[in-house]
Amino acid sequence: MKKKKCVAMLLAGGQGTRLYALTAGIAKPAVSFGSKYRIIDFTLSNCTNSGIDTVGVLTQYEPLILNEYIGSGEPWDLDRANGGVHTLSPYQAKAGGEWYKGTANAIYQNIHFLNKYDSENVLILSGDHIYKMDYSRMLSEHVLSDADCTIAVIDVPVSEAPRFGIMSFDKDKRITDFEEKPKNPKSNHASMGVYIFKKDVLIEELIRDEKDKTSQNDFGKNIIPYMLKSGKKLYAYCFTGYWKDVGTVTSLWEANMDLLGDHPAINLNEPDMKIYSRNEPLPPSYIGETGNVINSVFTAGCEINGTIINSVVSEDVAIGKGSVIRNSVIMRGTVIGENVTVDYGMLDENVTVEDDVVIGDQNSSKERIALIGRDSVIRKGSVIASGDIVENK
Amino acid sequence: MKTLGVIFSNIHDKEINELTATRTLASVPYAGRYRLIDFVLSNMVNSGIYKVGIITKYNYQSLMEHIGSGKSWDLSRKNGGLTILPPYGRDSAAVYSSRFEAISNCAYYLREATETYVVMSDCDNVCNIDFSKVLSYHIEKHADITVVYRRKQLEEGDKKVRTKLELDSGGRVRKVITGNKHSGTVNVFTNMLVVNRKFLLSIIDNADELGYKSFSRDVLIRGVDDYNIYGYEYTGYFASIDTMANYYKHSLQLLDKSTRDQLFRSGGAIYTKVRDSAPCKIDDTGSVKNSLVADGCVIEGEVENSILFRGVKIAKGAHVKGSILFNNVLVDSGSYVNCVIADKFSHILESRTLSGHETRPYFLPKNTIV
Numbered sequence: 001m002k003k004k005k006c007v008a009m010l011l012a013g014g015q016g017t018r019l020y021a022l023t024a025g026i027a028k029p030a031v032s033f034g035s036k037y038r039i040i041d042f043t044l045s046n047c048t049n050s051g052i053d054t055v056g057v058l059t060q061y062e063p064l065i066l067n068e069y070i071g072s073g074e075p076w077d078l079d080r081a082n083g084g085v086h087t088l089s090p091y092q093a094k095a096g097g098e099w100y101k102g103t104a105n106a107i108y109q110n111i112h113f114l115n116k117y118d119s120e121n122v123l124i125l126s127g128d129h130i131y132k133m134d135y136s137r138m139l140s141e142h143v144l145s146d147a148d149c150t151i152a153v154i155d156v157p158v159s160e161a162p163r164f165g166i167m168s169f170d171k172d173k174r175i176t177d178f179e180e181k182p183k184n185p186k187s188n189h190a191s192m193g194v195y196i197f198k199k200d201v202l203i204e205e206l207i208r209d210e211k212d213k214t215s216q217n218d219f220g221k222n223i224i225p226y227m228l229k230s231g232k233k234l235y236a237y238c239f240t241g242y243w244k245d246v247g248t249v250t251s252l253w254e255a256n257m258d259l260l261g262d263h264p265a266i267n268l269n270e271p272d273m274k275i276y277s278r279n280e281p282l283p284p285s286y287i288g289e290t291g292n293v294i295n296s297v298f299t300a301g302c303e304i305n306g307t308i309i310n311s312v313v314s315e316d317v318a319i320g321k322g323s324v325i326r327n328s329v330i331m332r333g334t335v336i337g338e339n340v341t342v343d344y345g346m347l348d349e350n351v352t353v354e355d356d357v358v359i360g361d362q363n364s365s366k367e368r369i370a371l372i373g374r375d376s377v378i379r380k381g382s383v384i385a386s387g388d389i390v391e392n393k
Numbered sequence: 394m395k396t397l398g399v400i401f402s403n404i405h406d407k408e409i410n411e412l413t414a415t416r417t418l419a420s421v422p423y424a425g426r427y428r429l430i431d432f433v434l435s436n437m438v439n440s441g442i443y444k445v446g447i448i449t450k451y452n453y454q455s456l457m458e459h460i461g462s463g464k465s466w467d468l469s470r471k472n473g474g475l476t477i478l479p480p481y482g483r484d485s486a487a488v489y490s491s492r493f494e495a496i497s498n499c500a501y502y503l504r505e506a507t508e509t510y511v512v513m514s515d516c517d518n519v520c521n522i523d524f525s526k527v528l529s530y531h532i533e534k535h536a537d538i539t540v541v542y543r544r545k546q547l548e549e550g551d552k553k554v555r556t557k558l559e560l561d562s563g564g565r566v567r568k569v570i571t572g573n574k575h576s577g578t579v580n581v582f583t584n585m586l587v588v589n590r591k592f593l594l595s596i597i598d599n600a601d602e603l604g605y606k607s608f609s610r611d612v613l614i615r616g617v618d619d620y621n622i623y624g625y626e627y628t629g630y631f632a633s634i635d636t637m638a639n640y641y642k643h644s645l646q647l648l649d650k651s652t653r654d655q656l657f658r659s660g661g662a663i664y665t666k667v668r669d670s671a672p673c674k675i676d677d678t679g680s681v682k683n684s685l686v687a688d689g690c691v692i693e694g695e696v697e698n699s700i701l702f703r704g705v706k707i708a709k710g711a712h713v714k715g716s717i718l719f720n721n722v723l724v725d726s727g728s729y730v731n732c733v734i735a736d737k738f739s740h741i742l743e744s745r746t747l748s749g750h751e752t753r754p755y756f757l758p759k760n761t762i763v
Contacts, residue, residue, distance in 0.1 A: 035672035036688070074464070075667070259672075268671035269689070276669045281435075281662040283653060284425035284687040284700075285673065293681060297672040299688055300426070303650070312672075 012127035013060030021373030029127030054083030102217035152194035164190035439661025440524035444473030630655035
């Protein structure tokens with residue numbers, strides 16, 4: 001079998017505690033996004049669009065919906081005879097077994113997978129970012145510079161820099177300094193959590209790191225700083241497109257809103273960089289006589305008889321007469337009755353909102369999103385204040 | 394019971410020659426995101442039929458592109474799955490010209506099959522039917538053929554050729570009349586039927602001897618006394634797409650919720666090829682009323698009582714009314730479009746006025762620039 005140039009390992013085990021009710025019972029990468037997608041669609045589609053046909057998805061927290069969603073990988077064209085998508089969960093072996101302790105440990109526990117495909121390089125990805133990126137360009141640079149590891153870098157506002165891994169590099173883009181979540185960042189070059197390693201170097205580093213009992217087995221905190229200290233060749237790959245970490249309710253809401261407007265920040269309509277997803281077989285959406293949709297996106301199967309302004313609506317959503325949805329995100333299968341108002345709200349999948357309910361208020365903001373967890377039922381006439389979280393228990 | 398599906402993709406092409414100029418009737422776009430064949434294919438799959446042959450004659454490139462390996466319908470299978478049955482020409486012999494010849498042409502497919510029953514259907518039937526119920530009825534009646542019919546009130550002046558069935562109290566078909574002079578409420582054959590595979594093969598093999606040339610005339614009409622032909626009544630939503638006016642009328646009926654629910658949500662789901670278009674986007678200046686809108690549309694103008702297929706773009710200040718716009722149609726600003734059926738990739742330039750009538754919608758062929 002021909003040796004593969006690059007295999008991707010997608011870290012999808014994060015619990016996403018800062019998404020609160022949205023990740024109750026579901027892994028963060030499986031959370032709905034942008035009307036017809038789930039967060040993980042972006043990284044999986046990027047792999048396919050970059051010519052990477054072998055992807056290991058490392059799952060751990062609440063993997064059921066995610067595993068089912070990925071299935072054979074067919075929607076992303078990742079149902080390949082040689083390679084394709086594989087979900088890799090922690091397992092029990094003869095010598096024992098344990099949960100994935102950190103990002104590096106998760107890969108360490110799957111070294112057998114890397115050895116099986118024995119690719120020259122390994123691409124490490126996070127399943128909780130929204131961006132469109134051609135990894136093959138990064139791979140070319142990685143090969144050209146003969147780097148041990150290439151890290152994708154995006155410039156962020158200085159004020160946000162302390163949330164990221166921040167690095168400095170010389171004019172050849174060789175990294176000279178790396179700090180994970182620094183209090184006083186030396187630059188605004190942030191790590192996107194996208195790494196390409198030479199496979200042999202990666203395995204060597206993972207084995208070494210695993211032996212270090214003080215290590216947290218994390219790429220940003222341990223592996224990268226150690227490699228830098230020990231004189232390995234680390235290079236930066238500068239990315240300039242749209243990239244967003246959707247780890248918080250606010251950032252997830254913002255990323256959804258980035259699809260709106262005349263010139264949306266992220267364009268989903270590029271024919272050669274499509275984002276693929278698994279879709280239900282639903283008829284086109286219907287907008288009724290009383291329906292009114294302004295600056296919003298929606299997908300198949302909706303029945304819209306109310307007003308939608310500046311909002312993102314997923315498949316199979318019904319919105320009753322007299323209802324007004326503003327600055328909100330409505331996820332799949334949610335049914336909203338008549339005369340309901342939703343402002344700055346995020347309604348998860350299969351929520352039922354009965355008539356005359358008020359959720360959030362017009363003067364609220366992205367920091368105070370009213371969050372309704374999946375399968376919740378909001379009874380007739382209820383009032384849910386902005387910033388409240390309703391969870392179906 | 395194992396059943397084989399056979400679909401005729403071209404049989405009524407001539408009835409809507411505008412839409413079938415570049416494609417089979419089977420691949421005529423319908424209901425915002427489907428092709429006509431999606432309905433019968435989905436019905437078969439939802440009824441547990443996983444081996445389907447599609448009989449083609451000409452213009453079937455768009456059909457093959459749509460169908461691919463059949464995986465959108467879960468018909469990409471190791472055993473069975475989807476087979477395109479292209480015309481089988483011998484030397485200078487012309488390709489088939491009747492339904493009977495079409496079936497005879499694919500006798501090899503029927504002969505190699507192991508299924509006991511064959512469900513045959515045209516693809517201009519838009520409905521959500523459970524063939525497994527027809528099949529149970531067929532088995533219960535020990536029928537050779539079970540034809541599916543519906544009760545239809547024929548309007549005054551309706552001169553379409555139809556096949557009318559007369560049944561006895563046991564459900565057996567006693568008389569089959571084809572013609573255009575029927576009136577009142579009659580049992581109209583839907584061109585969907587179940588037949589025993591071996592029975593069908595014996596008819597094909599002995600056709601010369603029996604002098605059979607036409608399926609409806611020789612097998613159904615003349616065969617009612619010799620063969621066990623039963624009728625099964627289908628009572629759900631049914632639209633037969635046989636004229637341009639009918640295409641228009643039935644399409645716009647889908648703007649009615651109960652019609653839509655009957656077709657899409659009363660039985661199995663209707664599957665189609667997935668295109669991964671972006672979600673539909675309506676801008677600040679856009680306004681959409683009483684319309685069906687598919688993914689990938691970008692709407693800045695006004696749309697009412699219309700059906701927009703995937704990737705349609707309506708510019709600011711354009712007004713679209715009572716129209717059906719196929720994939721990737723562009724309507725530029727200031728245009729007024731009324732009662733128009735625009736085929737794929739047509740482009741209506743700035744400030745054009747196009748208007749047809751319900752009985753005769755104005756048709757723009759594929760790739761037209763107006």
